[in-house]
Amino acid sequence: MKIIVPMAGRGSRLRPHTLTTPKPLIPIAGKPIVQRLVEDIAKVLNQPIEEVAFIIKDDFGHAIENRLLEIxxxxxxxxxxYYQDKPLGTGHAIMSAKDTLIGPCVIAYADTLFKADFNLDASADSVIWVKEVKNPEAYGVVQLNNNNEITALVEKPQSFVSDLAVIGIYYFKKGEELRNALQNVLEQKIMNGGEYQINDGIKMMMDAGKKFVPGEVAEWMDCGNKNVTVETNSRMLGFLHDDGEVLISKNITVENSKIIPPCYIGENVVLKNATIGPFVSLGNDSVVKDSTVRNSLIQSSATVLNASLDNAMIGNFAKFDGYFTNVSLGDFSVLE
Structure with a gap:
């Protein structure tokens, strides 16, 4: 089994946090989004992963590339x-990794996290992972027949088609079939919104008689902007805490401070006269003094002083000193 992760976008809706760090490498509960994504896919598939292919921009740099290879x-x-040289859509991005599109593959966009427990339908040519939503008109949804097979993909339906939204994770029994379909999309210049889309390749496969079925996930978490990323961090902390995962490093300094779980606290964190939690992630080498922090995501080597934070996101090497609450502070920023 192979996993292909398109992640060439920088994540403009999550700025300033993505100015120095691509969105898929933003940590959620102590791990980069993309790492949690591929680990969770591997758990659901419950079979060996042969290759993980990352599709990025060529300016991400060697340090980020090496980190992805370590994942x-x-x-x-x-x-x-692989490198996507131009931002020409999901279909174009996936074809940047066409050499990996052979045999069983999972394609997963790197701003999605999930919880699921289902078995892949071995009789299907493809599985599209979906989640039931209350407002399907805001999403792309699948249309099903009486045999629970996907017959169409409908983008933001104005009238009810189904309430199963596509979350951006796909399984293909034969990756070369998607590759061939997307090659036709590119050659025929089939574009939507000026971009080549994976959906057009999927529609070609459906027209050729390939069987698509849904795989429904229990939880679907987005990391599109600051508020939903902080919310996703909180939800993930809750899930991991319920699963009994150890989230607090032993190598921390705690003086006259209180930790209210669930929290993730990394290595070499210093807490003095602080109340941390619930639902807080603190990256390695961070310092929090004379502060109360809850429902927040603070990255590595950050300093927080004299603060009362809620729904805050603070970047690497940032320093915050003040009495503000709803904060979004990027890497290397200082607010005193």
Whole structure:
């Protein structure tokens, strides 16, 4: 099994946090989004992962590329880096990794996290992972027949089609079938919104008689902007705490401070006269003094002083000193 992760976008809706760090490498409960994504996919598939391919921009840099290769290595898989030279849509991005599109593949967009427990339908040519939503008119949804097979993909339906939204994770029994369909999309210049889309390749496969079925996930979490990323961090902390995962490092300094779980606290964190939690992630080497922090995401080497924070997101090496609450502070920023 192979996992292909398109992640060439920088994440403009999450600025300033993505000015120095691509969105898929923003940590959620102590791990980068993309790492949690591929680990959770591997758990659901419950089979060896042969390769993890990351599709990125060519300006991400060697440090980020090496970090991605380490994520693949942690799954005992080969890591491959591909570059998308132009932002021409999901279909174009996936075709940047066409050499990996052979045999069983999962394609997963790197701003999605989920919880699921289902078995892949071995009789299907493809599984599209979906989540029931209350407002399907805001999403792309699948249309099903009486045999629970997907017959169409409908983008933001104005009248009810179904309430199963596509979350951006797909399984293909034969990756080369998607590759061939997307090659036709590119050659025929089939574009929507000026971009080549995976949906047009899927529609070609459906027209050729391929069987698509839904795989419904229990939880679907987005990391599109600051508020939903902080919310996703909180939800993930709750899930991990309920699963009994150890989230607080032993190598921390705690003086006259209180930790209210669930919280993730990394290595070498210093807490003095502080109340932390619930639903807080503190990255390695961070310092929090004379402060109360809850429902917040603070990255590595940050300093928080004299603060009362709620729904805050603070970047790497940032310093915050004040009495503000709803904060979004990027890497290397100072607010005193």
């Amino acid at each position: 693949a290595k942690s799954l005992n898989a080969k890591g491959t880096i």
